[in-house]
Amino acid sequence: MTLADPPARLSVRLRSETRSDHDEAQGSGFLDRLASGGLPRAAYADLATQHWFLYETLEQAAAAMAGDPVAGPFVFPELTRLPALTADLTLLAGRDPHQDRRSPLPATERYRARLREVAFDRPWAFIAHHYTRYLGDLSGGQYLGPAIAKAYGLNGAGHRFFVFDGVSPPAFRARYRSLLDDLTLSAADEDRLVAEVSEAYRLNIAVLAGLKERWVGAFELTPEAVEQIARHMNDDHAEDNVLIVRGLGGVGAATAARVSGLDADGMEFEATVDGIAVPVRIPFRERLTERRQVRGEAVRMYREACAALGIPPAH
Known part of the structure; x- marks a missing residue:
């Protein structure tokens, strides 16, 4: 008999x-372009605008959770970002966001809706979103901030969001992780916290994708890329194609299927039913912003098709 490994x-x-x-x-990709100065200064102001909306809601949640015995220890006044974002935007865009109530990106509004849904009364959810944003600011943000300041000629003002006066990022990160390790949560709530951190990352990715589409342009696959992807799917995953059109495309009688095209919004198939070619289009979960996302969507479609058909996936 051996003792189980500690959690x-x-x-x-x-x-x-x-x-x-x-x-x-x-x-x-969007943040890399900003850090290199490859986008106009207005794109950086747009990022600050989206941050302003997000931190307005998150810091309202912090005020609501300050007295909570579990979440309260994670409310640090020295981390508050909204005043710095307000000052940055006043300089960058010549406006005070308190008066300029322009609409956030749809992805930003979805992010805020999730914060309102879970972060005001569920300690594990508040901690998850707090951890994702502020530990990111105190980690990668400490490299991104100086790069943006150099790229856009900012000398203190304009990038205050990245500056935590009186805070040593390495020491604070260590303190924060110690707080996490000292948490007393049920196993179920700990699992929920971990899952909510993943959700927070996904919400943030969607915001960055929206900014990239606005400032870099819509994602387009070249004809050569479409041909390569289709050839790979048709040569190496022909059986998967059949399952996808059967399970997700509503063509249950298909005996063969081949990828005939794709774009940023979906994949097109040509299914064979009783010897007749039937066109089938299956949308992606979200609009793609990079070619590497195609593989993930193809895997997702295959697995969801297997689930719909009631068969175990082979890979």
Whole structure:
């Protein structure tokens, strides 16, 4: 008989189980273009605007949760970002966001709706969103801020969002992770917290995708890329294509199927039913912003088709 391994500390579990979500957020492309100065200054102001809306809601949640015995210790006044964002936007865009109530991006509004839904009265959810945003600001944000300041000629003012006066980011990160490890949560609530961190990353990725589409342009697959992807699907995943059109395309009698095209919004198939070619289009879950997302959508469609057909996926 051997003793079971002790459960992983929450801070370690969060880093390991949400690493892929974190990496996807970092790989959005929009932030890299900002850091290199490859976008107009107005694009940086747009990022600050979306942040302003998000932190307005998150910091309202912090005020609501300050007295909570579980979530309250994570409310640090020195982390408050809204005044810095207000000052940044007043300089960058010549407006005070308190008076300029322009609409946030749809993805930003979805993010805020999720915060309103869970972060005002569920300690595990508040901590999840607080961790995702502020630990990110105190980690990657400490590299992004100086790069943006250099790229756009900002000297203090205009990038105050990235500056935490009186805070040592390394020491604070260590303190924060210690708080996470000292949390007393039920197993179910700890699982919910980890899942909500992944959700927060997905919401953030969607905001960055919206900004990228606005400032970089809509994502388009070249004819060569479409041909390569279709050839791969048709040569290596012909059986998967059949399952996809049967399970998701409403063509249950298909005996064969081939990818005939795709774009940022969906994949097109030509299914064979009784010897007749039937066109089928299956939309992606969300509009793609990069070619590498095609593979993830193809895998998702295959697995969802298997589930709809009641058969176990082979891979």
